[in-house]
Amino acid sequence: MAQGKLKVKTKLPSGAKAKKGKNKAKGKAVTKRPNAPVPSKSLIERNKMKAAVTKMVNSVAEQQLRALATTTPQLSAAQQRAAAAPTAPAPAK
Numbered sequence: 001m002a003q004g005k006l007k008v009k010t011k012l013p014s015g016a017k018a019k020k021g022k023n024k025a026k027g028k029a030v031t032k033r034p035n036a037p038v039p040s041k042s043l044i045e046r047n048k049m050k051a052a053v054t055k056m057v058n059s060v061a062e063q064q065l066r067a068l069a070t071t072t073p074q075l076s077a078a079q080q081r082a083a084a085a086p087t088a089p090a091p092a093k
Helices: 041-070 077-084
Strands: none
16 A cells, blocks of 8 residues: 655746756766877978988998998909808708
């Protein structure tokens, strides 16, 4: 058997504000990461200059190494015989 009175649903007066109870909108559980900040123009220019300097240094070093490799020094007679001598085969494992 039911005990107690039944609850009577009432309407609010037209001028009253409704409570914001459990219907309150919550934010997202996972927030989105904002875009990365834009690097300054001086930083971009500095990186471009570094890349240009590195490229120039590497090209000069390559040219010097190529010049050394193409101009072989004169070998003595003993060095020529040692270079032309057959080498022993490597032992099998």
